[in-house]
Amino acid sequence: MPASNAKQLCEVSREKLKYVNEKLELFLNAHTLPELVQDVNEEETVSFYKGFLSDLRHLLVFSEVSYEKLGVTLRRAKFDADFAERALYDVYHQVVNAYFYPKNECYSEDGRYAYTGQDAIRFRMKPIRSVRDIILDINKIFEELRDELSYYESDYLTQRKMQGTK
Numbered sequence: 001m002p003a004s005n006a007k008q009l010c011e012v013s014r015e016k017l018k019y020v021n022e023k024l025e026l027f028l029n030a031h032t033l034p035e036l037v038q039d040v041n042e043e044e045t046v047s048f049y050k051g052f053l054s055d056l057r058h059l060l061v062f063s064e065v066s067y068e069k070l071g072v073t074l075r076r077a078k079f080d081a082d083f084a085e086r087a088l089y090d091v092y093h094q095v096v097n098a099y100f101y102p103k104n105e106c107y108s109e110d111g112r113y114a115y116t117g118q119d120a121i122r123f124r125m126k127p128i129r130s131v132r133d134i135i136l137d138i139n140k141i142f143e144e145l146r147d148e149l150s151y152y153e154s155d156y157l158t159q160r161k162m163q164g165t166k
Contacts, residue, residue: 051104
């Protein structure tokens with residue numbers, strides 16, 4: 001991939017991660033487990049929201065680390081395309097995958113709805129409004145990141161392996 005494309009992808013990805021970081025941090029600072037459970041002390045409900053908050057915290061950490069790494073990439077006096085591509089690879093495999101494949105599976109993407117204009121995110125159980133809103137708010141950003149960084153899903157490593165064998 002040409003260095004100019006990698007640099008532009010770094011800039012765009014960093015801006016998107018900045019938005020995600022702000023939204024996640026605001027949500028996590030404003031919501032607690034007892035607030036989310038809302039007097040429904042069923043074990044399944046408590047487990048759902050514990051898992052959801054855990055997944056969001058992990059997503060925020062991965063996103064913040066990638067945001068900083070992209071910042072380092074862009075601030076270097078001489079743009080290092082290899083370092084940039086590795087940072088973009090990490091954004092795809094750590095951040096985007098953490099969003100679309102959360103460990104606790106409180107929500108998932110249903111591909112049948114992806115192209116219908118409907119929300120493709122399906123929750124394991126019906127969440128309260130603020131939980132639904134935060135996921136749907138950042139969903140478009142992650143769909144865009146996944147599309148823009150699709151090269152890093154597998155083609156990047158294939159190309160690196162081929163360069164190593166030459």
